[in-house]
Amino acid sequence: MLIKRPADVRPSEITSKDNYLNRRKFIQSGAIAGGSLLTGQALAALVPTDRGAKLADVHVSDFSTSEATNSFEDISTYNNYYEFGTRKDDPYLNAQDFEAHPWTIEVEGHAEKTGVFHLEDFVKPHMLEERIYRMRCVEAWSMVIPWVGIPLANIIKHFQPTSSAKFVRFETLHDKKRMPGQRYRSLNWPYREGLTIAEATNPLAILAVGIYGEVLPNQNGAPIRLITPWKYGFKGIKGIVKMSFVEKQPGTSWEIAAPNEYGFSANVNPEVDHPRWSQARERRIGGGLFASKQPTLMFNGYGEQVAHLYDGLDLRRNF
């Protein structure tokens, strides 16, 4: 079961106690802030990020790193999620009211099982694991995030893709009303991403549904998003509504937007610079004002699990 709940009441009908109290706290604090000289940014500081409901039955994984995790506050307030705005604090400010339930995922393409599934049914057959992963953004910053998710390999096995399925393609929700950032075409909506079938079934790839043992905050891609820790963060498509098994390499949003800067593979590689900045070093978030950047690792340090996927490939051309 994804969430422990009374059997006769749907989760979408319950206002969680946190939400109930926080909404009232927000209205009160709004009244106080409105009467003061605080700037818009200080007002934003009063808006809490609701903690999600606890996830039950989460198993520990050997793939987790032992490095210190970033704080929930950092992870949930510094996000690239252009569907809610292009500033780092836009997602947490603008996604507070986003309803991630009810949610459906369409599975289509070269597979034995296809169809439209409620998120609960999509997730139900599978075991939840905690994966504490490094996340390296193409902008040269990184975090360590304790995701809760399902190995993508298990999900794919369930749908039984045929031999024609060479790639897995993902798509995000496209709804300007619910995702106000989509009113501006910073990217060609909806966001789309893809992996080779070998990458998608690699043990490291997961579909994440939570962080810190709780349901995923909206700004982190609720209710379900992809995590491929050996690739730059933009490969981790959020708010997934469609998963397709396709024959040809799919176009991906950032590659479409700037093909000379963002590639399909997007493997973390300190030896291949972004045209406008170096990828040799990265800033680990949470280090404070005087922490220096640290060296970036090949495949974000996950070479042992994924390097073999790229044997013989010129990683400068396939970037």
Next chain:
Amino acid sequence: MFTDAFEITGRLGANPIEEIQDRFGYWGLRFVLLTLAITPLRKVTGKNWLIRFRRMLGLFAFFYILMHFLTWLILDQSLLLSAIKEDIFERPFITIGFTAFLILIAMAATSTNAMRRRLGKRWQQIHYGIYVVALLGVWHYWWQVKLDVRDPLIYAAILVVLLGYRIRVRDKKKRQG
């Protein structure tokens, strides 16, 4: 304590170095544009005494750009010379930003009355540099953005208006003279 001073007026967020560096840059660019706004404002409002503020605004611009550069040099790049050299010479948007900074240094160093007297005609040549600084500054910002160019577009639009005014005034003078 240093960060507390900033926290009073607004959160620095999860990446404080980036936030500080960016804010210094924005204010530097704004003050550059403000110095360019003095002459049009004088002409349009007839308040000639506004000229007295131009040097002060220019020096504010230099101060903020200096802080923007030092934040980058010390906090972001940790004074690692090889990475700094690579960035300045191999990343075009940093090259033009650094060039604008060098021009501003020259202008700040020659901003005193004594310098103006000593340099004569050369002084004005150096201080026409503000046009180059403004162009390079807006370009530097635009080139740094990944996809959302709306903010740089606003600065560019303001620059176009400020420069366009001067071009129009010069054309009018040519036609009359």
